[in-house]
Amino acid sequence: MEQPASLPLVALTAWQALIERANVRPGQKVLIQAGSGGVGTVAIQLAKHLGATVATTASADFLKDLGADIVIDYRTQDFETILSDYDVVLDSQGPKSVAKSMKILKRGGKVIGRPVLRSVLDLASLPFSYQISASAWWVSRPTGRLSSHGGFMGPGAVTGVRAVRILR
Numbered sequence: 001m002e003q004p005a006s007l008p009l010v011a012l013t014a015w016q017a018l019i020e021r022a023n024v025r026p027g028q029k030v031l032i033q034a035g036s037g038g039v040g041t042v043a044i045q046l047a048k049h050l051g052a053t054v055a056t057t058a059s060a061d062f063l064k065d066l067g068a069d070i071v072i073d074y075r076t077q078d079f080e081t082i083l084s085d086y087d088v089v090l091d092s093q094g095p096k097s098v099a100k101s102m103k104i105l106k107r108g109g110k111v112i113g114r115p116v117l118r119s120v121l122d123l124a125s126l127p128f129s130y131q132i133s134a135s136a137w138w139v140s141r142p143t144g145r146l147s148s149h150g151g152f153m154g155p156g157a158v159t160g161v162r163a164v165r166i167l168r
Contacts, residue, residue: 007042014043017090017112018050026051028087031079031104033097033113035068036060043090044068055083080104088112 017039018024030047034040035056041063047054048067055070056063057079063071072079085106091098091113098113105111 010038011042011046013039014046014090018043018046018088021112022088022090022110024050024052024088027053029053029055029083029085031083031086031089031091031101032056032068033089033091033093033101034058035063035066035071037092039090039092041066052088055079055086 018030022030024030024047028051030052032040032043032047032054033056035044036058040056040058044054044056044063044066053070054068055072056068057072057074059073059075061071070083072082080100080103083104086104087106087109089098089101089105089109089111091101091111093113098111101111101113
């Protein structure tokens with residue numbers, strides 16, 4: 001029961017980042033850093049459910065089964081040379097990754113990540129014309145959020161990373 005118990009927290013984190021902070025819409029391009037982690041696996045599925053084109057960084061092939069359109073192996077590929085003009089980046093990796101993530105955003109794009117001062121300084125160094133917004137996430141108490149989006153959290157709707165690994 002340990003694996004299912006983690007789903008509400010990671011799902012709420014993904015929900016708040018992609019829906020409440022980024023306001024992801026159909027047709028947008030979303031990069032999920034660290035897609036094979038708990039938040040990443042749910043964020044991939046949620047972004048796809050919302051109609052986005054989803055790219056992710058990881059070293060796991062099963063992420064395409066979860067809905068990722070592009071899986072970039074961070075060990076051998078550099079996402080900033082492959083991706084461009086993204087609307088949203090969800091980045092849980094930290095300052096270096098957030099700084100690189102900002103470079104793939106289109107004008108008006110959003111990067112959402114852990115609260116780190118260095119990333120804000122990197123954002124400030126970009127030309128003003130980029131009009132990129134940066135946001136940190138803190139998970140707040142759920143108030144029925146996860147049940148309000150078209151059955152996304154219904155039975156069998158979301159697959160967790162550990163469940164995928166166990167079933168294979």
